[in-house]
Amino acid sequence: MHSIETLQEKIKKAIKSEKFDFKPSELYEPISYTLSLGGKRLRPVLTLMACDFFDGKIKNAIYPAIGIEIFHNFTLLHDDIMDEAPIRRGKETVYKKWDSNIAILSGDVMFALAYKYIAKADKKILPEVLSVFNQTAIQVCEGQQYDMNFETTKNVTIQDYLKMIRLKTAVLLGASLKIGAIIANARNHEKEEIYNFGLNIGLAFQLKDDLLDVFGNEQKFGKKTGNDIITNKKTFLYLKAFELAKNETQQLLKKHFGDTQLENNKKIKVIKEIYEQLKIKEHTEKEIEHFYSEALKNLETINIKDERKTVLKAFAEKLMVRDY
Amino acid sequence: MHSIETLQEKIKKAIKSEKFDFKPSELYEPISYTLSLGGKRLRPVLTLMACDFFDGKIKNAIYPAIGIEIFHNFTLLHDDIMDEAPIRRGKETVYKKWDSNIAILSGDVMFALAYKYIAKADKKILPEVLSVFNQTAIQVCEGQQYDMNFETTKNVTIQDYLKMIRLKTAVLLGASLKIGAIIANARNHEKEEIYNFGLNIGLAFQLKDDLLDVFGNEQKFGKKTGNDIITNKKTFLYLKAFELAKNETQQLLKKHFGDTQLENNKKIKVIKEIYEQLKIKEHTEKEIEHFYSEALKNLETINIKDERKTVLKAFAEKLMVRDY
Structure with a gap:
């Protein structure tokens, strides 16, 4: 190995x-x-x-x-x-x-x-x-089209969003692994499990990206945070906030999210405050954890010695705990 | 058959x-x-x-x-x-x-x-x-890039042009035939000859298109002629004219060809007159005939009964004598 x-x-x-x-x-x-x-x-x-x-x-x-x-x-x-x-x-x-x-x-x-x-x-x-x-x-093309559609779609659900990132990002991680497995003459069910492992890692990876875009350490992240907020991107964070927010908070979120007049730093500050109030960071981390643990389950079902799984696990973990 | x-x-x-x-x-x-x-x-x-x-x-x-x-x-x-x-x-x-x-x-x-x-x-x-x-x-992408480059390249030669249409148009006709031959388990040299047949037909086909754009019958052609002249496209006709034109005629061609102020119908008329003066129609037809006869030679070298070649020959001829 x-x-x-x-x-x-x-x-x-x-x-x-x-x-x-x-x-x-x-x-x-x-x-x-x-x-x-x-x-x-x-x-x-x-x-x-x-x-x-x-x-x-x-x-x-x-x-x-x-x-x-x-x-x-x-x-x-x-x-x-x-x-x-x-x-x-x-x-x-x-x-x-x-x-x-x-x-x-x-x-x-x-x-x-x-x-x-x-x-x-x-x-x-x-x-x-x-x-x-x-x-x-x-599928990657379909994902990109859904992503573009979402810019003008009003009622994007979390489910829609997860489908989009599955197509746009996750399937290629799954396919990258599966193609490696095919080349190695793995068994059919092994190819499927490693594909699903990649799919779940891919979903967690994209959610982590969404999270870092808002709560990342700018020095380590290497770019300014808040870009998704400025560009009104309907990420998991926004959609979760919209789902959880009630009454005035929801109105406030709606109003400020689509506001193109609001100065960028002000906008980031307001939206971030709503996110903090609704514990969106924790909710997103929970979702990441969910997909990550699903991925580990996929790996477990493959009948190969645990010690051989170390590299794949380490790589997945590296993607999850990153702050860049 | x-x-x-x-x-x-x-x-x-x-x-x-x-x-x-x-x-x-x-x-x-x-x-x-x-x-x-x-x-x-x-x-x-x-x-x-x-x-x-x-x-x-x-x-x-x-x-x-x-x-x-x-x-x-x-x-x-x-x-x-x-x-x-x-x-x-x-x-x-x-x-x-x-x-x-x-x-x-x-x-x-x-x-x-x-x-x-x-x-x-x-x-x-x-x-x-x-x-x-x-x-x-x-190759098709390369051909399209050369085609775009020619819009701003000053010294496009006939050789450059033929290379461009070979890539942009002819290779796909060759490949279409060759893929059919591969599927039929043809011999290697047969695959090459049918490819070259397609390549030569493709070159003749594109030159015929260039010719029809200037001298086509508008009713049968189904669109207005002279479009290549209006858009300053450096086709075989223009490049041949530029090669043959001397002194004042060349100056006139140069001047009117790149002239974006000149009214479209006037521009077509002037350029067409120069083409007629230089017998560009005849020169282009000769070039088409050249590639067409090269294509037939490719077909001849394939050791298959002549009667089986009728359909391919008829199709090639149909492409050459068309006035649409």
């Missing part, structure tokens, strides 16, 4: 060694740029980890893992156009640095490249890998 | 029977809309035709053929955003009817759906089909 750090190093090195210096440069430079910005490489690490966990050969998982990371970065390129996000990982987004057309087309070619890397999986398991990947790619 | 009409009917029926009424509707309605607009279904027909030509079972080619048609329509969705094209096949384009974000994301999900249909190819040949499709998808 390899440590998290070893696998992270392996995938970072592998991604770095892939060159995208093809022509026309207008198409490929944004790809090199995006991939050089780094990030946690969460998804490809999960692929390698699952492959290792089920006793597969890590080298067979490297290319599909890179494919998954390229796919993830493609979705960021297009999401940033749609969300008009100027900054990502502390740098200008592709659509800002170049323009929308470049971001659309570079994204498209990244999507094709992702498949090219996925297709390097062993022939015997390629149809199964491809089927998981196709399904996931479609 | 099936007739062109039979194959066209088969694919039209098959596409029509695929429903995309999933949720969220914002994502899937533009897909149903786009696919319902029809079009010649050129590419999937080529896949079926090649499969039939090499004595394969057409039913094995139907889903991959649909995948190719979905891919082609995905590129149109994104191209129309980049080119700011309001009308396609006589109807509003997706980005106009909905908005750019919808067109980006519906396009993305179409791309994933294209792979889902491609992946229905028989397991034994899937890696080969996928490899051709991946390579082609990447």
Whole structure:
């Protein structure tokens, strides 16, 4: 079994060694740029980890893992156009640095490249890998569409929200693990359990992100908190607050949440006060804990020695206790 | 051997029977809309035709053929955003009817759906089909980028232009045929020749399009001619004219071509006069004839009875002599 750090190093090195210096440069430079910005490489690490966990050969998982990371970065390129996000990982987004057309087309070619890397999986398991990947790619697009819809939908429920983040974020974590398991020739029920483990970790991960956006330590978080509040994003925190708030508090929440005139810091302060009053931090932590413990249950049902589960558990825990 | 009409009917029926009424509707309605607009279904027909030509079972080619048609329509969705094209096949384009974000994301999900249909190819040949499709998808994006670059590039040569249309248009015709050949278990050199046949037909096809845009019969063409002239598109016709024009004629061409102040009909008239003076119609027809005869040579080298080649030849001829 390899440590998290070893696998992270392996995938970072592998991604770095892939060159995208093809022509026309207008198409490929944004790809090199995006991939050089780094990030946690969460998804490809999960692929390698699952492959290792089920006793597969890590080298067979490297290319599909890179494919998954390229796919993830493609979705960021297009999401940033749609969300008009100027900054990502502390740098200008592709659509800002170049323009929308470049971001659309570079994204498209990244999507094709992702498949090219996925297709390097062993022939015997390629149809199964491809089927998981196709399904996931479609779901991620559906998640992004729901996310955009929510901006103008009035009655978004917590259930709607959980469905959206499941599609937009969690399924790709599940698929990353499952593809690693397929490459390692795991049994069918093991593939399903590791997928569900990823799904639950993914849900907890996104809720943790929502929480950090409001209550994170700015120094450690590396960016200003309160962005979701400023942009009126209907996160779990807001939806829970709206569910729990009564009478005047609910009116106040409604009034201030959609208020585009209110000065940003004032708005963050008011909304945060309501959240504190309603113990939203604790409610969110409870929800995170719920999905986290569901994930651990998924892991328990897999009939593999406990000591082999340490790396996966440690990784999941690392994602949960982070304050960045 | 099936007739062109039979194959066209088969694919039209098959596409029509695929429903995309999933949720969220914002994502899937533009897909149903786009696919319902029809079009010649050129590419999937080529896949079926090649499969039939090499004595394969057409039913094995139907889903991959649909995948190719979905891919082609995905590129149109994104191209129309980049080119700011309001009308396609006589109807509003997706980005106009909905908005750019919808067109980006519906396009993305179409791309994933294209792979889902491609992946229905028989397991034994899937890696080969996928490899051709991946390579082609990447090249089509490269072609579109070159096309956009040419808008601001000063010294585009005829060679540059031919390279661009090879990538943007011709490789997909080649790949459509080759995928049909792979499904039919054709020999390796046969797959290459049918690919090259498609490539040459594709080049001739695009040059014919360029020609019709200037000299087409408006009634039969179904749209106004001269659009490429109005939008200063550096087509084969313009580049050939620029190559042949001397002194004052070249100055005149240069001056009027980039002139955004000149009234549209006046501009078309002036440029068309220069084209006529330089016999650009005849030069373009000669170039089309060249690629068309190269295509027929590709077909000749395939060791299959001449009578089986009739359908492919007839289809190619139909594309060449069309005045729409």
